[in-house]
Amino acid sequence: MIRKLRTGTFHTGMVLLSLLWLGPVIWVVVMSTRTFDDIAANGVGSLPHSFTLDTYRQAWVDGGELRALVNSLLVTVPSVLLSLALAAVAAFALSRYRIPGRRTILLLMLAGNLLPPQILLIPVQKFSELTGLYDTLWALITVQVGFGLGFYTFVLHGFMRDLPGEIQEAATIDGAGPAQIFTRVMLPLTRPALAALGALSFTWIFNDLLWAITVLRTDDRMPVTPALLALQGQFVSSWSVIAAGTVIAAVPTVAVFLRFQRHFIGGLAIGAVK
């Protein structure tokens, strides 16, 4: 009896909490399908009295979300691939070979990632102006790669270090050089860690605001996050269009999360254990 009561209380409490977490999200999704007149007449807090998908067209076309989404993907995909590639080779060399000063190098790289980005903003902007990269997507890609590298290297290093040495020895006996050992032996074994970091870094880079508004200026080149803020200024009181824009901006990361759910949670846990 007491047990049943406790189970009941647990589920009631958790359902209420889940509602507190999911409620605002559901509210925004519902709101994105309301017409302007409905919201003007009944307010943002009322239940819907209308249904339209025109809000999505407005956010997508008039609000420039399509272009922003393309920009985001043009930045995010190369950034993720490049930073993981660079981090993987660094982690491989540092964890499997006796590189002089390897521990210092590793910790220095990690420390770079832990720096507050504020100290880097002004110099990075000035440097990107100097190199002519300012206001191009290349500037954003290279910054993202440079800033993320340290953490990815550290995590991959921890993973590669724990792989058994015998496989590497066997490959060495068979005459494989470092390049072959890396591509044929280590990389396949590191796949779970790479998948986890890939899913995580995709959301981090895709969701970034600060670097984008530091190295980009032209509206047409902005990725989705700053574009969403601009949308808010453009459609000041069209709450349903803003809501539609918000949903559009959230879909890619939610999709990546759902597709790589296991890796994603596992990746966060790697971060916790390391």
Added chain:
Amino acid sequence: MADVSTIAETPGTATSAVAGTPRRRRRSARLSPLLVAFVLVPFAVESIWVFWPALQGFWFSLTRWDGQTPPEFIGVDNYVELAGDATFRGALLNTVIWLVLFGGLSVVGGFGMALLLQRERRGVGFYRAALFTPVVFSLVVTALVWRVFYQPDGLADQILRTVGLEHLIRPWLADPKTALYAVILPALWRQIGYVMVLFLAGLKAIDPALQEAARMDGANGWQRLWHVTVPQLKGVNAVVLSVIVIDSLRSFDIVWSLTKGGPYHSSELLSTYMYSAAFQSLRLGYASAIAVVIFVLALAVILGYLVRAFREEA
């Protein structure tokens, strides 16, 4: 140590695991150029975009600079000005409030949720997923979701009206008394699920036999929590603490999207003040000095983190 030849990968070392020093023998003392490049290229990339800019940042903090004319060295004048700047002191205080409320409550909330949801039972998967959902949203998306919630006559006001507390209704984000807290709430909403996942991973690693033994010895729930579970989580705690402090000091997006630090700097954090000083007032030297203050605040934590990482590596 028979085998000290430059190429350690001779057939003899394949079985060296029994010989006692497998690590030392396995690795080659001669480094191939490829391996050097493997380390140097990533390190150079990070140097260009992180290490060198960081050093420049310190130098800029000692200058007066508008970004157009060359920076002019003025010693510690920027720091002297900071000490007398009321906005800066307000931002510093807000950053500390942010650290305590955002950091503290997300640890308490995340840990509490992890404890509630650690046992596999019906519905737990759904509850975990619900709490975790906002973690994948960007802070800008989070901000817009909550902006709808805070709108005059929005959901927050409707709820207060329904429960008969309409006298509390105010423009949440536009009232200097509530703006900071109205921004912390969405940040917490997003962070708690993240911290929960970290603690769930930590709780999973604890040997259930320890709990059982404590139970046999007659420890009650609280005692088991304090004397068995919490000490076992030492490693995770250190990580969570570092993550939280670093995240707090970095917090920018959510404030920038909701209030831009206003009204009247009431929700200003060091990070937002630094950004507006740099890119709106174009006081690049002064903004760099604020950035150095943020750096110094973060340094203590980073050092703690690194000392721990170092010990693990050793």
